[in-house]
Amino acid sequence: MAYETRFDGRRFDEIRPIQAKAGIIKRAVGSGWFKIGNTEAYAAVYGPREMFPKFKQNPETGVLRCNYNMMPFSSAGERVRPGPSRRSKEIGMVTERALRPVLDLSEFPNAVVDVYIELPQTDAGTRCAGICAASIALADAGIPMKDMVCAISAGKVEDKILVDLNYEEDSHEQGVDIPVAVLHNSKQIALLQMDGEISPEDLRRAIELAKNASDQIYEAQKAALKDKFLLKE
Amino acid sequence: MIEELRNEIISLLSKGVRLDGRAPDEYRPVVIETGVSKNAEGSAKVKIGETEVIAGVKLEIMTPYPDSADQGSLMVNVELFPMSSPEFESGPPDINSIELARITDRGIRESKCIDTKKLCITPGEKAWMVVIDVCTLNDAGNLFDAIALAATAALKSAVYPAYDGEKLDYKKKTSERLPLKGLPVTVTVFKYGDHFVVDPSSEEDKTYDARLTVSVLENGNICSLQKGGDEAVNTEDIFSMIDLARVKSKELRKFM
Numbered sequence: 001m002a003y004e005t006r007f008d009g010r011r012f013d014e015i016r017p018i019q020a021k022a023g024i025i026k027r028a029v030g031s032g033w034f035k036i037g038n039t040e041a042y043a044a045v046y047g048p049r050e051m052f053p054k055f056k057q058n059p060e061t062g063v064l065r066c067n068y069n070m071m072p073f074s075s076a077g078e079r080v081r082p083g084p085s086r087r088s089k090e091i092g093m094v095t096e097r098a099l100r101p102v103l104d105l106s107e108f109p110n111a112v113v114d115v116y117i118e119l120p121q122t123d124a125g126t127r128c129a130g131i132c133a134a135s136i137a138l139a140d141a142g143i144p145m146k147d148m149v150c151a152i153s154a155g156k157v158e159d160k161i162l163v164d165l166n167y168e169e170d171s172h173e174q175g176v177d178i179p180v181a182v183l184h185n186s187k188q189i190a191l192l193q194m195d196g197e198i199s200p201e202d203l204r205r206a207i208e209l210a211k212n213a214s215d216q217i218y219e220a221q222k223a224a225l226k227d228k229f230l231l232k233e
Numbered sequence: 234m235i236e237e238l239r240n241e242i243i244s245l246l247s248k249g250v251r252l253d254g255r256a257p258d259e260y261r262p263v264v265i266e267t268g269v270s271k272n273a274e275g276s277a278k279v280k281i282g283e284t285e286v287i288a289g290v291k292l293e294i295m296t297p298y299p300d301s302a303d304q305g306s307l308m309v310n311v312e313l314f315p316m317s318s319p320e321f322e323s324g325p326p327d328i329n330s331i332e333l334a335r336i337t338d339r340g341i342r343e344s345k346c347i348d349t350k351k352l353c354i355t356p357g358e359k360a361w362m363v364v365i366d367v368c369t370l371n372d373a374g375n376l377f378d379a380i381a382l383a384a385t386a387a388l389k390s391a392v393y394p395a396y397d398g399e400k401l402d403y404k405k406k407t408s409e410r411l412p413l414k415g416l417p418v419t420v421t422v423f424k425y426g427d428h429f430v431v432d433p434s435s436e437e438d439k440t441y442d443a444r445l446t447v448s449v450l451e452n453g454n455i456c457s458l459q460k461g462g463d464e465a466v467n468t469e470d471i472f473s474m475i476d477l478a479r480v481k482s483k484e485l486r487k488f489m
Contacts, residue, residue, distance in 0.1 A: 025371045026283045027318050027435075038271055042370060044316040067323055072310065072366035073273035073289025077403050079364055082312055083325065116316035118368065120287055121270040 003158035007168045008037075015152065015164040015213045020132070020224035022140045030141025032224065034133035036152075037166060038123035043133035045141040048111035056112075062105030066095040066115045068130055074122045076167055091127045092117075098131050098151060098181040098191035104144040113143060124170040125153045128179050131191065136221050140228065148221055150214035151181035151191060154206035156198055163209040178203070180210035184218045187211060239425065239440040246428035253434055258477060260432040263488050265382065267390040274406065275391025279383040281432060283373035285317075288365060288383035290391040294401060295362040297353060305352020305360035309338035309367070311380055317369040336459050337367065337381045337419070340448035341388070343456040344417035351412035354398075363388070363411065374438040377446050378431075378485070381419035386489060389416060417448040417456055418485045420478035424466060429474060431481050445471065447478035451486070455479075 006012065016037030025031035028044035035041075051057040068091040070080050095117065105113060115137065117130035128151035135149040154163045156176040162169070170177050176196030183190055189207070198206070245251060255261070261282030270276040273289035297304055311334040313321045326334070341347065352361040365387060367380045388411065395405035423430045423441040430437060443462035447455055455475065460466070466474075 025285075025316060026373060027371050028316065040270075042316065046315070046319055049319075067315070069314070071270070071287070071289060071368050072312070072364075073270055073276065073291050076272045079291035079293065079366070082310060082366070084323075114315070116314065118314055118316055118370075120276075120289075120368070121272060123271075 003160045006162065008166060012160050012162040013209055013212065015216060016166065018217065018220045020136060020220040022136050022224045022228040028137070028141075030137045030139070030143070032133040032136025032140060034129050034136065036125060036129050036132075036164065038121055039125050039129045040119065040121045041126065041129040041133040042118045042120070043130065043137040044116045045113060045137045045143065046116070047113040048105070048108035048143075049114070051110055051112040057110040059109050060106070062108030062111040062113055064096050064100055064103060064105065064113050064115065066092045066099065066117065066134065068092045068095055068117045068127065070119045070122060070126065074119050076122065091130070094191055094193065095127065095131055095134065099134060099138065099149055101188070101190050102145050102147040102149055102183060103138065104146065107144065113138075124165050124167040124177070125179070128152050128181070131181050132217055132221065136224055139225055147183045147185045148218055149181050149190060150184055150217035150221065151179065152210050152213045152217060153177055153179045154210040156196065156202055156206065161202055161205045161209060163213045178206050178210070180207060182211050182214035184214065235440055238436060242437060242440060243426040243428065246425060246430070251430065252436055257428060257430045258481065260481070260484065263382075263485065265386050265488050267386055272403070273387070274394060275387045275389070277383050277386035277390060279379050279386065281375055281379045282434070283371055284375055284379050285370040286367055286376065286379045286383045287370060288367040288380070288387035290387045291364045291366070292391070292394060293362045293364060294354070294396070295360055297357060297360045301349070302357040303353050304349040306349065306362045307338065307342055307347060308362065308364045309334050309341065309384060310364070311337065312366065312368045313372075314369050318372040321369075321372070332459075332461075333376060333380055336377065336446050336457070337384050339457040340381055340417045340419045341384065344415065344448060344450055346413050346416045347388070348412040348414070361393075363391075372435070374434040375421065375432045377421040378419055381448070382485065382488070385416045385418070389413065389489065415451050416489065417450055418482040418489070419446060419448045420481045420485065421446040422474040422477050424462070424464070424470060424474070429477055431477065443470075445474040445478070447475055447482075449479050449482035453479055
């Protein structure tokens with residue numbers, strides 16, 4: 001079957017509208033908010049602070065710890081039971097891996113930098129939205145970073161390679177979802193997951209689409225941080 | 234440290250002011266926004282000053298409890314996210330979030346604002362269960378009132394999902410609202426020395442002697458109470474606190 005027009009009418013290389021803000025959670029050291037279509041993520045950073053439990057301390061460097069959570073009412077289906085699940089723990093872990101390559105925590109031995117990601121509303125692409133918000137939050141917190149992390153999903157629906165799948169596309173029987181995190185300057189990839197069947201050629205095209213779209217995300221992240229830190233007239 | 238802060242708060246209150254310059258009975262600006270989460274059946278974000286919480290309502294089909302076979306049910310859950318304060322930790326709900334959830338639950342339940350009989354679909358078999366989850370985004374004091382306000386505002390905005398008697402379709406929302414009447418408004422009054430204060434800031438929230446959470450109905454009657462804090466209070470204190478809560482509840486009700 002051929003997928004001619006997308007469920008929401010977008011071009012195949014077009015991402016949903018994005019919005020970003022920095023510094024929205026005042027108690028946190030740094031915070032970010034990222035919205036892409038109907039998927040919305042808050043991220044807050046606490047630390048560097050002393051790592052507990054103590055056996056997880058690393059005397060060589062600080063440690064990044066990410067926590068991903070969907071609010072109980074955020075899902076398109078039934079209520080999500082509060083508390084960690086296998087899924088949310090895995091996403092927390094891959095989020096850490098997506099962010100770690102840009103961070104330099106060597107000045108903070110035995111410390112932890114905690115990142116909390118919360119989603120009030122979801123329409124696929126939640127781990128990517130969380131990573132985009134977290135990247136803003138870490139920059140807002142002043143954690144030493146050498147790059148921004150821009151994450152977006154790419155994939156395939158029926159015969160088409162496309163970017164930024166929404167829930168209908170993500171849950172499509174012949175849908176392939178590939179979350180990708182791109183380091184903006186180096187264009188290296190720090191998160192790559194996939195489920196579904198795809199040829200190596202199609203995968204290459206999907207990753208190219210994600211890389212191209214990541215520039216738009218970077219611009220939104222930069223604008224959010226500038227908006228917070230530039231002196232206003 | 235806490236003791237010094239408490240002494241400073243009391244010495245300011247004896248001059249009629251607070252750390253942030255507000256009057257003792259003055260709330261920070263209150264903002265309520267509904268429809269903030271599209272997948273929930275109802276939702277609301279409440280800001281009181283820099284305190285920010287978000288509440289969502291989900292409707293589920295349940296088997297009625299044997300002792301109330303002709304009624305649906307209500308559940309309130311509060312999540313104190315570690316995102317919202319350096320003092321909150323990940324993990325199962327601690328006693329503070331349980332108390333907040335139970336105070337909010339009782340305020341709504343005892344106001345009888347939800348007609349639980351109308352939530353029944355087939356007696357003994359099927360009924361609606363209303364689940365309200367309130368999540369904190371930023372704790373800058375007075376979560377009690379912010380959480381209760383968000384819960385009721387979300388409830389008020391909620392609509393049923395499509396249900397054909399067998400299948401529930403959460404993607405299709407109807408325009409039918411919940412069977413509600415006369416929502417409660419919850420005000421917590423805090424006591425420092427001989428002084429009474431509403432809407433504490435983060436600093437004030439740590440240093441009070443006693444607090445009383447009062448849920449007030451539209452006719453001025455009260456439908457739930459909870460005293461907190463380490464100090465005992467006398468009867469006259471209680472009625473002063475209730476009087477202040479009733480006055481402030483009228484102000485908060487205007488935002489709903």
